[in-house]
Amino acid sequence: MASVYHINKGVGKPIVFKGLKAQYIAYLAVGLVLLLIGFAVMYICGVPVYVVLPVIFGLGALLIFSVFRLSHRFGQHGLMKYLAKRGLPGYLKFRSRRMFTGLKFREGYGRGA
Numbered sequence: 001m002a003s004v005y006h007i008n009k010g011v012g013k014p015i016v017f018k019g020l021k022a023q024y025i026a027y028l029a030v031g032l033v034l035l036l037i038g039f040a041v042m043y044i045c046g047v048p049v050y051v052v053l054p055v056i057f058g059l060g061a062l063l064i065f066s067v068f069r070l071s072h073r074f075g076q077h078g079l080m081k082y083l084a085k086r087g088l089p090g091y092l093k094f095r096s097r098r099m100f101t102g103l104k105f106r107e108g109y110g111r112g113a
Contacts, residue, residue, distance in 0.1 A: 014076045023079075024071040031063040 014022045035056055042052045070079060 019068065020071050022076040024067050027070075028064065028067045031067065032060070035060050035063065 015025065017025050020028060039052060039056045043049070074082060
């Protein structure tokens with residue numbers, strides 16, 4: 001009798017929610033929680049509601065717009081790659097790996113020593 005195996009076709013694909021990919025879902029969630037905390041702090045401090053609401057809604061719209069823009073521009077891993085590339089000093093930038101692929105290892109140094 002043959003066994004029937006079900007294949008999960010979503011393996012290896014990034015999580016997508018309403019157009020947001022991967023870590024941008026977490027960025028949006030953290031931003032919304034911070035906005036909620038900011039609303040509570042301003043309300044408790046006695047700031048009038050007609051001042052608090054436009055500020056929170058404005059910051060919320062800015063947050064949503066910027067997170068969706070980052071998600072669309074960079075994709076799943078692009079933002080991390082972009083920030084890593086910007087963090088490299090100018091004298092370590094290499095345009096190709098040719099210098100490293102041609103290295104020869106001498107006996108006693110490098111591998112297997």
